[in-house]
Amino acid sequence: MTTTRPSSLVTVAACNLNQWALDFDGNVQRILESCRVAKENSASYRLGPELEICGYGCEDHFLECDTFDHCWESLIELLEMGATDGLMCDFGMPVLHCGVRYNCRVICRDRKLLLIRPKTALADNGNYREGRYFAAYSAPTHASSGIVERHLLPSTFLSKFGQRDVPFGLHHLHCADGTTVGCESCEELWTPRSSHVDLALRGVEIIGNGSGSHHELRKLYTRMELMISATRKCGGVYLYSNQRGCDGGRAYYDGCAMIVVNGRIVAQAPQFDVRDVNVVVATVDLDDVRSYRASNPSFGIQAARLASEERGGGGCGNGGLACDDVRLVWDPADAASFPNRNNWPKMTDECLSLKIVTPEEECCLGPACWLWDYLRRSGAAGFFLPLSGGADSSSVAAIVAVMCILVTKASREDPEGDVARECRRVCRKDEGNSLWVPSTPGEMANHVLHTTFMGTENSSGVTNSRAKRLADAIGSYHMSIKIDLMVKAALQVFQISTGHMPRFASRGGTMAEDLALQNIQARLRMVTAYLMAQLLPWVRGRAGFLLVLGSANVDEGLRGYMTKYDCSSADLNPIGAISKGDLKRMLVFLSKEYPGFDVLAEIANAPPTAELRPIDAATATAEAGHSQTDEEDMGMSYEELGHFGRLRKMYRCGPVSMFRKLVVTWSHLAPSEVAAKVKRFFYYYSVNRHKMTTITPAYHAEAYSPDDNRFDLRQFLYNTRWTRQFARIDDIVAQQPDSDNNKDKND
Numbered sequence: 129m130t131t132t133r134p135s136s137l138v139t140v141a142a143c144n145l146n147q148w149a150l151d152f153d154g155n156v157q158r159i160l161e162s163c164r165v166a167k168e169n170s171a172s173y174r175l176g177p178e179l180e181i182c183g184y185g186c187e188d189h190f191l192e193c194d195t196f197d198h199c200w201e202s203l204i205e206l207l208e209m210g211a212t213d214g215l216m217c218d219f220g221m222p223v224l225h226c227g228v229r230y231n232c233r234v235i236c237r238d239r240k241l242l243l244i245r246p247k248t249a250l251a252d253n254g255n256y257r258e259g260r261y262f263a264a265y266s267a268p269t270h271a272s273s274g275i276v277e278r279h280l281l282p283s284t285f286l287s288k289f290g291q292r293d294v295p296f297g298l299h300h301l302h303c304a305d306g307t308t309v310g311c312e313s314c315e316e317l318w319t320p321r322s323s324h325v326d327l328a329l330r331g332v333e334i335i336g337n338g339s340g341s342h343h344e345l346r347k348l349y350t351r352m353e354l355m356i357s358a359t360r361k362c363g364g365v366y367l368y369s370n371q372r373g374c375d376g377g378r379a380y381y382d383g384c385a386m387i388v389v390n391g392r393i394v395a396q397a398p399q400f401d402v403r404d405v406n407v408v409v410a411t412v413d414l415d416d417v418r419s420y421r422a423s424n425p426s427f428g429i430q431a432a433r434l435a436s437e438e439r440g441g442g443g444c445g446n447g448g449l450a451c452d453d454v455r456l457v458w459d460p461a462d463a464a465s466f467p468n469r470n471n472w473p474k475m476t477d478e479c480l481s482l483k484i485v486t487p488e489e490e491c492c493l494g495p496a497c498w499l500w501d502y503l504r505r506s507g508a509a510g511f512f513l514p515l516s517g518g519a520d521s522s523s524v525a526a527i528v529a530v531m532c533i534l535v536t537k538a539s540r541e542d543p544e545g546d547v548a549r550e551c552r553r554v555c556r557k558d559e560g561n562s563l564w565v566p567s568t569p570g571e572m573a574n575h576v577l578h579t580t581f582m583g584t585e586n587s588s589g590v591t592n593s594r595a596k597r598l599a600d601a602i603g604s605y606h607m608s609i610k611i612d613l614m615v616k617a618a619l620q621v622f623q624i625s626t627g628h629m630p631r632f633a634s635r636g637g638t639m640a641e642d643l644a645l646q647n648i649q650a651r652l653r654m655v656t657a658y659l660m661a662q663l664l665p666w667v668r669g670r671a672g673f674l675l676v677l678g679s680a681n682v683d684e685g686l687r688g689y690m691t692k693y694d695c696s697s698a699d700l701n702p703i704g705a706i707s708k709g710d711l712k713r714m715l716v717f718l719s720k721e722y723p724g725f726d727v728l729a730e731i732a733n734a735p736p737t738a739e740l741r742p743i744d745a746a747t748a749t750a751e752a753g754h755s756q757t758d759e760e761d762m763g764m765s766y767e768e769l770g771h772f773g774r775l776r777k778m779y780r781c782g783p784v785s786m787f788r789k790l791v792v793t794w795s796h797l798a799p800s801e802v803a804a805k806v807k808r809f810f811y812y813y814s815v816n817r818h819k820m821t822t823i824t825p826a827y828h829a830e831a832y833s834p835d836d837n838r839f840d841l842r843q844f845l846y847n848t849r850w851t852r853q854f855a856r857i858d859d860i861v862a863q864q865p866d867s868d869n870n871k872d873k874n875d
């Protein structure tokens with residue numbers, strides 16, 4: 129008699145889901161769709177994103193019992209609707225266990241819960257606050273005795289599915305066909321002692337990582353490196369699922385579900401997309417994992433040592449749980465299951481090279497997808513953008529244009545699909561059984577984007593023309609108006625009330641008068657923007673309101689080079705966490721990528737100007753069209769601001785350490801000049817920090833974002849003289865060989 133081993137082929141699926149915090153019904157629908165697609169592709173295992181049932185970004189809603197209750201309701205619904213029939217599903221949801229909140233993976237199959245696995249390392253840096261909502265789990269000491277901790281399920285499980293409780297802890301599953309499955313949750317991959325290491329040493333072959341990881345420029349590369357390195361060292365089939373989209377906040381989760389085998393990427397889902405559900409599937413041979421590990425003696429030594437430690441009583445209770453009625457592999461010999469050879473899952477043996485877009489593309493694709501989710505979920509009829517023809521507001525217009533390109537393409541590919549349906553709803557073309565889809569991105573832009581150049585007597589014709597040409601290229605509903613009447617009226621009210629009329633500095637006024645005259649123009653633009661946003665749909669015979677887009681970039685926020693409550697106060701800002709340098713590169717990229725957008729290159733190359741002071745014909749240049757330029761006004765260049773911003777936030781530098789670094793980086797400058805620049809930066813940063821408290825919610829794009837509300841938590845009332853800090857800088861300058869003091873001494 130011959131005994132043959134069961135087959136070792138298994139088809140696994142990972143997904144990107146556009147979940148929305150607290151949208152329990154919508155989330156269930158998207159999960160169901162991902163399970164359907166996984167099954168359609170013959171998968172026997174499906175991994176979903178972190179906390180997918182309620183949405184990752186519930187934040188303080190995780191403190192509410194309702195959130196936990198609704199998650200159980202959703203899980204019951206998923207089981208009842210057959211999501212797990214014939215498919216092992218690793219779902220993400222919060223679980224209250226013995227009075228403690230945990231961020232958990234819940235593994236189910238055939239309407240039965242097999243394991244609840246709590247997260248052990250919580251994400252608490254940057255935008256993450258998991259420690260506020262959850263406790264990190266560590267295995268209880270009694271687990272070493274082999275006792276498996278159990279979680280008592282809500283009573284409905286007993287009545288509906290005959291199940292009272294489920295193992296709870298850091299276990300993995302041993303299926304009847306010899307396949308082993310385990311999990312590691314998002315941040316655990318990023319920690320020095322990652323869970324996948326011990327899982328691999330215990331022989332676990334399939335490891336699912338359900339994540340809630342948001343986009344930051346250049347971050348995908350780090351994620352990919354972590355997964356490739358993990359499976360190169362440990363072997364294994366590593367699945368990564370991530371949320372994708374705007375789930376109600378400033379972050380954009382950038383999907384990119386992946387399947388990696390022994391250091392090779394075998395499947396990758398899109399990072400930026402307007403579809404709600406993407407599923408990637410791969411058929412892998414677990415024997416490849418077994419032989420990869422077994423062929424590496426040093427892996428064997430460590431695996432044997434761990435096994436002997438655990439046998440020797442140091443066991444941590446993280447053992448395998450037998451699932452005797454679960455089979456994951458498919459067997460070509462089982463002709464009854466797979467009668468038609470053409471329907472067999474395709475073996476995935478090639479190694480894909482990871483698709484990583486350039487930072488310029490990331491800058492427009494991430495915010496474009498985020499804006500689309502926000503627009504369709506807010507119920508608005510479109511956007512209103514004050515378009516100055518400068519680099520910032522033009523970048524925002526270009527991002528909306530990219531949004532229209534993505535949505536138009538997806539709608540035209542499937543006029544009956546979800547994206548087309550949402551597009552019709554937003555464009556107010558959804559009456560009856562309409563299957564309308566925009567014929568071009570420009571047609572869509574004409575429905576959703578409203579742009580206005582709001583000139584004053586201080587504006588130049590050059591910027592007005594750039595705004596008009598860009599609006600024409602994009603197809604937006606554009607107007608060019610003058611707001612001098614409003615400015616004059618406001619100043620007359622002031623004069624009647626006080627008997628004084630302010631003058632610009634160039635006309636004999638003080639700096640206070642000059643600033644007030646600049647700010648009134650800027651603020652009236654904001655008032656006009658909201659009026660337009662409210663009434664333009666009415667003017668066009670449509671229902672609804674428009675969302676006002678802001679366009680202050682990260683450098684302006686950091687330096688405070690903006691008027692509080694002017695056009696920087698809007699409903700949303702897609703570029704608030706992107707630097708001027710990255711934006712200019714994005715504009716140049718778009719001008720090359722899309723025919724007809726060549727005006728963007730001209731805009732990128734023009735010197736930035738606020739156009740709030742009268743034009744001085746003697747100093748105005750043809751490119752700027754104006755004599756007032758940002759960099760001169762600010763007393764620092766955008767490039768210098770980039771350095772200050774990164775050192776302050778990403779390298780956690782106070783004034784003294786920033787000076788110490790820059791004095792080396794800027795070795796072409798005298799230490800005293802570097803000191804003056806650093807002090808000037810910290811002065812303006814601290815004097816204007818209060819502006820960040822009211823700044824418009826912006827797409828989180830960069831690790832150097834100064835967003836006061838979520839990401840860069842600091843005071844907003846400073847002693848702007850920084851006496852101790854600046855004195856230390858002066859001390860260091862005095863010690864430098866080429867300092868002015870020493871020069872005097874040497875002379």
Ligand SMILES: Nc1ncnc2c1ncn2[C@@H]1O[C@H](COP(=O)(O)OP(=O)(O)OC[C@H]2O[C@@H]([n+]3cccc(C(=O)O)c3)[C@H](O)[C@@H]2O)[C@@H](O)[C@H]1O
Binds near residue numbers: 691693694738815
């Ligand atoms: N510690 C503190 N905590 C809370 N609030 C504080 C505060 N200190 C001042 N304030 C408030 O902030 C006000 C000063 O800020 P703000 O009114 O913005 O005025 P301010 O910062 O003085 O002037 C705006 C600056 O932005 C420049 N700018 C450049 C480019 C474009 C634009 C534009 O708008 O288009 C503007 C403009 O040239 C000018 O230099 C004070 O009058 C006070 O109301």
Ligand SMILES: Nc1ncnc2c1ncn2[C@@H]1O[C@H](COP(=O)(O)OP(=O)(O)OP(=O)(O)O)[C@@H](O)[C@H]1O
Binds near residue numbers: 513517587653678680
């Ligand atoms: N003439 C104008 N018409 C319409 N909107 C304007 C005008 N001037 C300024 N704005 C709005 O106010 C915002 C801030 O103005 P500011 O002069 O600081 O421009 P900026 O930050 O350099 O941006 P941009 O590069 O778009 O000019 C602009 O991004 C734009 O949305």
Ligand SMILES: NC(=O)CC[C@H](N)C(=O)O
Binds near residue numbers: 313340341342
């Ligand atoms: N949700 C998480 O655990 C995310 C953590 C991880 N550092 C990331 O950015 O992807």
